[in-house]
Amino acid sequence: MDTVSKLFDLAKKTRLNAYAPYSNFKVGAAILTSNGRFYTGCNVENASYPCGTCAEAGAIAAMIAGGETKIAEILIIADTKCILPCGNCLQKIAEFGHEDTLVHSADTQKIIKTQTLKDLLPQSFALKEEE
Ligand code: THU
Numbered sequence: 001m002d003t004v005s006k007l008f009d010l011a012k013k014t015r016l017n018a019y020a021p022y023s024n025f026k027v028g029a030a031i032l033t034s035n036g037r038f039y040t041g042c043n044v045e046n047a048s049y050p051c052g053t054c055a056e057a058g059a060i061a062a063m064i065a066g067g068e069t070k071i072a073e074i075l076i077i078a079d080t081k082c083i084l085p086c087g088n089c090l091q092k093i094a095e096f097g098h099e100d101t102l103v104h105s106a107d108t109q110k111i112i113k114t115q116t117l118k119d120l121l122p123q124s125f126a127l128k129e130e131e
Contacts, residue, residue, distance in 0.1 A: 003032055007075040008106055010040050015055070015077050015108075018042035022049065028077045029055035031063050034070035039063040056089040060096060071097040075104040075111070082112045090121040 001009075007030045015028025020043055027043045041058025055076060063071070074093060076083050082105045085093060093101065099118035104111050 003036075003073070004075075004104065004111070006030075006038065007032055007073060007104065008077070008111060010038055011055075011075045011077040011106065012108065014040040014042050018055065019044045021045060022047075022052075025078065025080075027055035027083065029059040030075050031059045031071050032073040033063060033068045034072045035068060037066065037068060039066055039068070054086060054089050056085050057092060060092055063096070069096055071101050073102040073104065075106055077106040077108065079108050081107065083107075084120065090117070091124060093117060094121055094124045094126070 011028040011030035015026050018026035018028065020026050022045045029041045031039045039059050039062040041055045041062055043053065043055045044058065045052040056074065071093060076085060084105055085103065094117060097117045099116060101117040103115050103117055103120055105113045
């Protein structure tokens with residue numbers, strides 16, 4: 001199986017575990033790192049709404065816990081036309097990605113659109129120079 005299909009399958013499966021009783025909008029995410037490893041996440045909501053976390057944040061936390069820091073590709077999946085990372089998540093992805101990092105948007109059936117991080121966030125705040 002190619003890496004993009006694997007990202008899709010992992011994100012689709014992880015989305016089913018999303019905890020989204022308030023929005024009823026389940027999101028899954030899967031990351032391929034520069035070392036070729038995969039990490040997943042889903043959104044986790046909370047009765048205190050701002051405490052909720054996005055699927056991308058979950059996948060990034062899993063990647064960091066796994067000892068990796070470089071996002072090569074990320075796939076986000078939801079039951080909607082074309083899910084895009086929120087502004088907060090774009091900043092999180094920018095911390096561990098680079099301008100060519102691929103961001104795949106998928107519905108529950110297939111990838112709808114693939115863009116680079118630069119397409120989605122042409123400029124962003126950073127304290128360190130890009131490597
Ligand atoms: N959500 C994500 O998980 N990722 C995004 O990029 C956008 C929004 C979640 C947050 C919340 O649990 C639900 O989708 C509705 O906003």
